[in-house]
Amino acid sequence: MATRDNELNENQQFVEEIDYREIENIQVVGEGSFGVVYKGKWRGSYVAVKNIVSQDEKKAFTVEVRQLSRVNHENIVRLYGACTTKEPICLVMEYAEGGSLYNVLHCSVYDYTIAHALSWAYQCAKGVEYLHSMRPKPLIHRDLKPPNLLLVNGGTHLKICDFGTAADKNTYMTNNKGSAPWMAPEVFSSSNYSEKCDVYSWSIILWEVMSRKRPYHSRSASALAILWSVHQGRRPPLLRNCPPPIENLMVRCWDKDPAIRLSMKEVATFMYNLMLLFPGANEPIYNENDWTCDEDEDEEPIYEEIDPIFTDTNGDSISRITSLPQPDERTCKPLVVDLSNGWDTIDSEYELQLQTMPGFDRMVPKHGSTNTVQAGMQSTKTPENVPQSDPNLDNMYMLLDPHLRPATPDLQDPYSRALFEEHKKLAQEYLKVQTELALTAQKKEKLLSTKTIEQQRERESVRKLQLEKEALLNFRDGLLRQRELLQGSNPQGPEDWVIVPRSDS
16 A cells, blocks of 8 residues: 555656755745645745645645646746655745736736736746647646736746646546636536636636636625536626737637637637737836735635525526624623523413424414513513515515515514514515516617617618609609600701701692
8 A cells, every 4th residue: 555655756756855954934925726835945046835734735735746747838837846755745846926917916006018918818828738738648737717827027927836736638537626717617517628628717817817807706706606607608798999809719718618619729829929919018017126915826715615605597696795783782781581480381372383484494473472582671562663564565575586585583572573574675675676677678678679660660761762762763764765766866957947858849
């Protein structure tokens, strides 16, 4: 049975073994697919040191060691060596002083031009093309995203990192690696996918560097919501004033059908020719001395945390209220419970009824009980400021989706009933607004259809007038020809004298 050390050494036979005591750790700069990433110094040069801590991180570690030991490209981060014989186990790699592309796009104040954006996309495509063309086993990265793209030389040189999820092309891939906003639909919906999944991820990166916006970014977006949207065919919105060649490339590369997407070699060739039209990509966007962006490579938790998500019938995600009411003086008073004769059996007059709530049902008394549960007040009193809902729409809230319906209140708690009534009132207002929107939409459609009919009639009238005009012109031409024929049959002399034939008397 192979030991951990044997497994590591087997997968990195071409990697230099580094003595951990030679490394000087300076500061934490982020986390990768495994472990913590430190900025360190080794043999007089700054390096990135990836440490692994848990047993689960060792697989990603061995994968990255094996894959990085095979590659050598200007757009792929360089591997100096690894510490595997003694604890701590770590990977020593090239350090990128500019941090990740994600930080430059979304965490910094530095401006960049379209030349920089296209250059970053081209360099990423060139690095991935190299991975896809490796022999005898091409590599598929499977987790391309701006946090895994590092910048050096003032932000002009891009390098791909984090190969903890990379796999050989001929490997039967079943573990669905990647991050939601950049993950191709076939990666999370099946176990059979190819290098075209990297092409999809690259297209989302292209959109991101062109727009400088996070894809699928909203307060309610979770990983499941994003994956569902992608599965439904939704993509980031097309960019206004985007050059058509770039837009067409983007749209084709994120097509749901991998066969329609271009190969990364075709993408790299296209981007190279496109870059020639946009000079200035070699101009630094920052200096090392004034770099202020946080170097944390992790994207926001919004992309990785899996939360419950509600969708409407069309599959659109519905934003949820994430802030709760803050405690006030009333709710912070101590809880007082007065249960007299608590062990007595319930008399016949104390009837129960079933109340349904989203997620569970419960039995509650039909009428108020003599027992009270207090929170600094008598629960038998009803607040005077309870908002009353419209009696004509009292039960209309049941038409709403389950997650929008008011929760069944605690009949023993007046403030629970007050909250329920307030929620019902808001639900009624919501239904009114939705009804008005629907009616307005219908009115709009009716006006558009009426306008369309009028336009059709107008076009038909113009067409008839045009035909009538052509007929009149033809008729005029016919009359002119007849006049010419008549004039030819009656020759005339000068000054319009008519020559009369001489007849013998």
